[in-house]
Amino acid sequence: MPNDMPFLKKISGKLSTRLPKKPHTWFKRMNPNDKAALESFSSRASSLRHILRTNNPPSEHEFSVIRYLLQDVQEYVAVHDLHSEYRAYRPFHDLKLACQSALSSLRRLPAEIISHIFSQVVQDLFYFSDEGWMSLNTTKEPWTLAQISRSWRAVALGHQEIWSYVKIDIKVLKMKRAPEPSLAALQCCLRRSGTHALSIYFKDSYPPVTPRVKELLCALVPHSRQWKVVRFSISFEDLELLMPVRGHLPSLHSLALLVYGFTTSGDVNIFEIAPQLREVSLEMYAPYTQLLLPWPQLTTIFGWRARDMSFLRQATSLEGCSLTFYRSDTPSVLVPPIQMPLLRRLQLELECHLAGLTAPSLEDLNIHGIYMSPTLSLQHVTAFVRRSSCALRSLLFRHITIEGEFDIMPLLDSVPSLAFLQVKYGQVGWNKLFRVLTITETRRLVPNLKAIRFIFGFQLHTPPYLDPSIHPSLLLDMIESRFYPDRTSGLESVALLEWKESLPELCVGRLAKLEEQGLKVEDDARLGVEEDLPSVVDWAWDDVMD
Incomplete structure (x- = not known):
């Protein structure tokens, strides 16, 4: 954000309406013509000090x-060939820069x-x-935006939106040994936000280091009707301070809760009544069922440390779901059926939790x-896909x-609609995978496959995930069997990432020929553009889990 104030302060003393009583030595050495010119220019500038010494915009006349x-x-x-490096003539250049700044379109x-x-800033x-x-x-912003000029200050103080973003991170302040956040500053932000919807990020440190957390949380409570996007990372004890907001959350759309410790009051029903709530992100040691939410209206859930998937039975409108689980919890073999009729996107940390789940709309x-403990089999995935009878479009492992x-093979045979396949790391028999994907006269699995991404992990140097016996020729056989130069169907792009070494010269030539015919190829030396990635990669990719 532009700020001319430091420069204007620097030159303000040189734009005086009259010369100092004791002129500087350099001024005495100026020739009479330059001295007279400077006096004339300074006199003309004297009526413009409220513009030249500030960041205020000039009127049309000014x-x-x-x-x-x-x-x-x-x-x-x-005309007089004055150079700014000569100190005696610097006031001319300072005045010129002040005028240029005043004429800037930014003002x-x-x-x-x-x-x-x-708002964007x-x-x-x-x-x-x-x-x-x-x-x-x-x-920092938004406070400094009100310190540029009189007109910008009026805009900043009257613009409710820029005061509606409340971010407080006690943990970072503790690490930086910074002062505690000001309760008065928070109240000022909330007051200036007026009736605008609030976006709140509130993160405590663990263990708690200041009682100020409770004061700040309590200051947010009276404004709960404006909460729209909120994220709280606090203890269960402090979470209960928000109990007064129950039934007063008409605008809440997105909720993220990272809660540590354990509740002593049974079920937590603070957010049970929130008619606009659609997106929820949860991480807590207590079972999710202990948190009462308007589950039937939720469309997106991100969950960490879930005990199981039983809480999803109530989320009948769910369209997107990403879950990790407690590592110490073993899923039950006998899982009551869970019907997810609208679920389109699903990411799970372990495939065994798919038992009992049905999602006919899954894409x-x-x-x-x-990591370091790859999945034991794909039988749960195959059974889930067949049970759901879904038209799967993207499959990522x-x-x-x-x-x-x-x-x-049984899984790929169950997803003829598949258009995108990604396999990243693991104990993968790559040669066998290449053979399965190769189209032959007797086998044509996933015939609609458009994009393949293999991330081998050969650069990670982490046995046993490496397969030194991989045959690049089998990889090229598979690619060639799926690519049709007319491009009316078949493979359109392939990504081969984190390869241990260069492909053999013969394979490089075969791949280059495919590129000439229109195949998009991405490797470690030629990374693809983000726009070419399927949307599923952006929605549920490694960062969600790592």
Whole structure:
């Protein structure tokens, strides 16, 4: 965000309406003509000090006066060959720069555009900034936006949205040994936000280090009707301070709760009544069923450390779901059926939790095994897909086990609609996988496959995930069998990432020929553009689990 204030402060003393009583030595050495010119320019500038010494925008008349003054100064400097490196002539250049700054179009932006810029700045800071930005830090935005000029201050103070992003991270403040967040600053932000919807990020440290947390949480409670996007990372004890908001959350759309410790009051029903709530992200040591939510209306759930999937029985409107589980909990063999009629995207940490689940509308499935402990089999995935009779479009695996052709063949035979396949790491028999995917006269699995991404992990140097016996020729055989130069059908793109070494020269030539015919190829030296990735990669990819 532009800020001319430091420069204007620097030169403000040099634009006086009259010369100092004790002129500097350099001023005494100026020739009479330059001295007279400087006095004349300074006199003309004296009526413009409220513009030249501030960031305020000039009026139309002032704009014209400053423009003529600038022209005269520039002409005098050019005609008399004055150089800014000579100290005696620096005031001419300082005056010229002050005039140029005053004429900047930034000073005359309409209030609507300034408001839009302010909104984008603060919104980006709230969602994407590093840990250094906090909304209660009065040396940061949005506070500093009100310190540029009188007109910008009026826009900033009257623009409710920029005060509606509340970010407080006690943990970061503790690490930086920074002062505790100010309760007065929070109250000021909330007051200036007016009736605008609030986005709140509130993170405590563990263990708690200040009683200020309770004060700040309690200050947020009276404004609960404005909560729209909120994330709390606090203890169960402090979570119970939010109990007064129950029944007063008409605008809440997205809720993220990372709660540590254990509740002593049984079920937590703070967020049970929230008619607009659609997205929930949870991480807690207590069972999810202990948290009462409007499950039937939720469309997206991200969950960490879930005990099981039983809580999903109530989430009948769910469209997207991503879950990890307690590693110490073993899923029950006998799982009551869970019907998810609208579920389109699903990501799970372990495939065994699919037992009993049915999702006839599923399009994207991502199974993410545990690092250094790949999944034991794909039988649960195959049974789930067949039970659901879904038209699966995308299938992503990470840290899985494919030892033989019959590990993966039944699954691929069950998903003829598949258009995108990704396999990343794991105990994978790559040669066997290549053979299964190769189209022959007698076998044509996943005939609609458009994109393949293999991330081998050969650069990770982590046995037993490496397969030194891999045959690149089998890989090229598979690709060639699926690519049709007319491009009316068949494979369109392939990604071969984290390969141990270069492909043999013969394979490189075969791959280059396919590229000439239109196949998109991505490797470690030629990474693809983000726009080419299927949306499922952006929605539920490694970052969700790692």
